[in-house]
Amino acid sequence: MSVSAEISSLIEPILQRHAWRPDRLVQILREVQEAVDFISDETAAHLAEALKIPYAQVHSTRDFYAFFYRENRGRYRVLFSDNITDRMAGNQALFEHMAKRLKLERGKVSDDGLVSIDYCSCTGMCDQGPAILVNNRAITRMTLRRVDEICDLIRGQVPLDKWPAEFFRVDDNIRRADMLLGTPHEPGKAVRAAIARGRDGMLAEMKLSNLRGRGGAGFTTAVKWEACRNAPATPRYIVCNADEGEPGTFKDRVLLQSYAGRVFEGMVIAAWTVGASHGFLYLRGEYLYLLQPLEAYLAGMRAAGLLGRDIGGVAGFDFDIEIHLGAGAYICGEETALIESLEGKAGRPRVRPPFPVTSGYMGKPTVVNNVETLCKVTEIAINGGAWYEAIGTKQSTGTKILSVAGDCARPGLYEYAFGVRIAQVLEDCGAQEAIAVQVSGASGVCLSEREFGRRIAFEDVPTAGSFMIFGKQRDLFEVARNFAHFFAHESCGFCTPCRVGTVLMKEIMDKIAEGRGTQYEMNELLRLQQVLKPGSHCGLGQTAGNAVADTVQKFRPAYERRLAETDFVPAFDLDAALSRARELAGRDDAAAHLGEEA
Amino acid sequence: MNAPMNPRKLRITTTSLSGCFGCHMSFLDIDERLLELAALVEFDRSPITDIKHCSQHCDLALVEGGVCNAENVHVLRELRANAKILVAFGACAVNGGLPAQRNHLDVGQCLSQVYRTPDGSATAIPDDPELPLLLDKVYPVNEVVRVDYFLPGCPPSADTIWKFLTDLLTGRTPRIEHPLLKFD
Numbered sequence: 001m002s003v004s005a006e007i008s009s010l011i012e013p014i015l016q017r018h019a020w021r022p023d024r025l026v027q028i029l030r031e032v033q034e035a036v037d038f039i040s041d042e043t044a045a046h047l048a049e050a051l052k053i054p055y056a057q058v059h060s061t062r063d064f065y066a067f068f069y070r071e072n073r074g075r076y077r078v079l080f081s082d083n084i085t086d087r088m089a090g091n092q093a094l095f096e097h098m099a100k101r102l103k104l105e106r107g108k109v110s111d112d113g114l115v116s117i118d119y120c121s122c123t124g125m126c127d128q129g130p131a132i133l134v135n136n137r138a139i140t141r142m143t144l145r146r147v148d149e150i151c152d153l154i155r156g157q158v159p160l161d162k163w164p165a166e167f168f169r170v171d172d173n174i175r176r177a178d179m180l181l182g183t184p185h186e187p188g189k190a191v192r193a194a195i196a197r198g199r200d201g202m203l204a205e206m207k208l209s210n211l212r213g214r215g216g217a218g219f220t221t222a223v224k225w226e227a228c229r230n231a232p233a234t235p236r237y238i239v240c241n242a243d244e245g246e247p248g249t250f251k252d253r254v255l256l257q258s259y260a261g262r263v264f265e266g267m268v269i270a271a272w273t274v275g276a277s278h279g280f281l282y283l284r285g286e287y288l289y290l291l292q293p294l295e296a297y298l299a300g301m302r303a304a305g306l307l308g309r310d311i312g313g314v315a316g317f318d319f320d321i322e323i324h325l326g327a328g329a330y331i332c333g334e335e336t337a338l339i340e341s342l343e344g345k346a347g348r349p350r351v352r353p354p355f356p357v358t359s360g361y362m363g364k365p366t367v368v369n370n371v372e373t374l375c376k377v378t379e380i381a382i383n384g385g386a387w388y389e390a391i392g393t394k395q396s397t398g399t400k401i402l403s404v405a406g407d408c409a410r411p412g413l414y415e416y417a418f419g420v421r422i423a424q425v426l427e428d429c430g431a432q433e434a435i436a437v438q439v440s441g442a443s444g445v446c447l448s449e450r451e452f453g454r455r456i457a458f459e460d461v462p463t464a465g466s467f468m469i470f471g472k473q474r475d476l477f478e479v480a481r482n483f484a485h486f487f488a489h490e491s492c493g494f495c496t497p498c499r500v501g502t503v504l505m506k507e508i509m510d511k512i513a514e515g516r517g518t519q520y521e522m523n524e525l526l527r528l529q530q531v532l533k534p535g536s537h538c539g540l541g542q543t544a545g546n547a548v549a550d551t552v553q554k555f556r557p558a559y560e561r562r563l564a565e566t567d568f569v570p571a572f573d574l575d576a577a578l579s580r581a582r583e584l585a586g587r588d589d590a591a592a593h594l595g596e597e598a
Numbered sequence: 599m600n601a602p603m604n605p606r607k608l609r610i611t612t613t614s615l616s617g618c619f620g621c622h623m624s625f626l627d628i629d630e631r632l633l634e635l636a637a638l639v640e641f642d643r644s645p646i647t648d649i650k651h652c653s654q655h656c657d658l659a660l661v662e663g664g665v666c667n668a669e670n671v672h673v674l675r676e677l678r679a680n681a682k683i684l685v686a687f688g689a690c691a692v693n694g695g696l697p698a699q700r701n702h703l704d705v706g707q708c709l710s711q712v713y714r715t716p717d718g719s720a721t722a723i724p725d726d727p728e729l730p731l732l733l734d735k736v737y738p739v740n741e742v743v744r745v746d747y748f749l750p751g752c753p754p755s756a757d758t759i760w761k762f763l764t765d766l767l768t769g770r771t772p773r774i775e776h777p778l779l780k781f782d
């Protein structure tokens with residue numbers, strides 16, 4: 001197999017830029033696709049040869065990521081974000097409208113090879129949805145009119161760069177600012193403060209602060225840093241996890257868009273404390289539009305002596321940051337899957353232990369921190385651990401940013417000291433008629449009205465930041481079904497309980513939605529959850545059934561009104577399943593049909 | 599103490615739908631334990647007895663094989679209607695198994711390929727009403743009727759079947775654990 005000279009000439013500079021390094025495979029694939037629209041088997045074989053790696057490795061990596069295509073998906077690839085908040089904002093009607101205008105079916109390319117449309121997982125624009133991606137560029141606030149405009153632009157083959165800038169506007173929507181969002185940033189102040197405290201001093205302040213990770217798991221940051229620092233191997237790495245894939249979360253997007261200095265300085269301080277020389281920002285593919293501004297910011301930091309050699313004038317303190325992009329895989333938010341992806345492989349979670357702090361990127365000690373966590377580090381460097389520890393609750397110090405979306409008057413970011421009640425958040429964002437809140441995304445917990453007195457904190461309701469509100473007109477069954485589809489799509493397929501369990505759960509939810517469910521299916525759902533939760537390899541499978549289990553328990557009527565009254569209903573239409581054979585045999589006698597019940 | 603001297607024998611019905619009878623063969627592999635079993639149960643409709651239809655009130659139905667045609671649906675419904683407990687017996691009943699390999703193909707294409715005249719000029723798909731029509735796909739049993747227990751394995755070993763039956767017959771919840779629980 002060989003590729004045309006034209007494709008080869010487009011690929012060559014990309015390979016050159018990445019020095020033919022196989023561990024850059026994911027980045028290479030992304031850039032190749034950007035250049036030639038899709039990665040055919042021939043292109044994959046060409047890459048394997050050039051990188052001197054097995055063809056199967058390129059093949060499997062390409063097929064793992066949702067945003068890499070093996071077949072031509074058109075020069076314009078439109079993806080509609082399909083989170084439940086997009087659904088509530090009417091994305092399905094918009095999708096149908098565009099499909100009709102372009103005369104397209106879901107997932108099919110137009111006859112002239114120009115355009116395709118499909119759905120994708122949450123793109124992190126829940127406060128300004130419905131959102132779409134066109135060739136991975138985010139477009140927000142979709143309306144029927146905007147759909148028409150986009151159809152015209154595509155038909156006219158206008159390059160994306162010439163589309164109205166207004167389409168690509170992404171607002172911050174900061175509604176309640178506290179110590180992070182509300183404090184002006186003074187570039188370099190935090191790094192200088194950390195250097196002044198010394199490596200040991202900074203770690204001591206971190207311990208005092210009792211800062212816990214903001215990515216969801218809530219591991220104590222100082223413990224992570226110390227373990228990495230004490231690991232004998234070098235070099236050490238700092239990774240910032242900006243693969244914000246949890247449906248309903250968008251705080252990291254805002255932090256990277258308007259508070260990037262804090263994120264990067266947090267990484268520099270982490271590097272200073274643990275003695276790392278290299279850092280990565282793993283940015284989710286959906287936030288491609290942030291890449292250039294972030295690169296520019298990094299260049300500015302280098303010029304200001306905050307990155308590169310002898311940072312802050314300290315001889316020998318060398319550290320630099322590189323940005324890697326994801327390609328549409330939720331699982332890469334799991335830290336070991338993220339590291340696999342950084343190494344150019346499919347993002348499948350590793351077996352732990354060993355933990356990344358001793359054996360992470362390239363088998364070397366690696367700290368993986370969330371975007372928000374790193375921002376908090378700069379506050380601790382400037383103000384000290386004791387000051388920080390005084391804010392929030394005993395086990396959850398400091399403030400937390402919530403990404404509020406769904407049925408409320410003012411969706412956006414809300415920063416509170418830990419310990420805030422759910423009811424308070426609902427009051428502030430103008431959600432008078434909420435019947436449920438999904439906290440911490442699809443993998444989180446669904447709270448009903450009677451639980452609105454609970455508090456956001458690791459002691460009570462822990463969260464990675466997502467806060468989706470459902471008003472009284474909403475159907476919680478559809479919410480859970482949306483999440484079930486999400487997990488079935490995002491399971492990496494590594495372990496059987498998750499690979500099979502998430503699909504079974506999705507199919508049962510669909511069966512109930514079609515009115516074919518009975519009490520039997522209700523029992524099956526809970527039985528599946530009992531296998532998924534303890535049996536799955538990583539957090540994805542362990543939490544995949546949460547939303548279903550929660551809603552079955554708290555919103556049972558939403559399920560029961562859909563159940564058939566009989567003992568059991570088949571999963572499919574039996575008579576229709578005979579139709580093809582009936583037609584071919586030319587029969588229509590009684591035995592050629594199947595009734596509802598024998 | 600007051601147990602009747604001759605407790606009623608439990609009534610078992612078995613069938614092989616779209617299966618290979620391998621699970622039934624494995625069942626027979628319980629060997630001399632068959633005698634022990636015969637003291638406790640009697641067989642109703644089953645390939646072993648050649649009884650053509652279920653009598654009412656069977657206690658247990660063992661269903662081997664997936665559901666591939668209309669007749670399979672009728673047999674399965676008959677067993678479900680007459681048995682208190684229905685077991686998806688073996689890999690094909692649980693997942694569709696080997697026959698489900700055809701699910702990747704269009705059933706129409708399959709038929710026209712198979713019933714092509716030798717020179718390939720025409721197809722002659724039989725239309726005799728005696729012949730059951732094929733479903734578009736091979737389905738696992740649980741997509742057509744309610745299933746009470748799944749006994750995986752291709753086939754489940756004789757020991758697995760024995761453990762399962764003795765658990766049920768003595769009124770315990772059947773528990774199949776490693777090394778008896780196997781999916782291949």
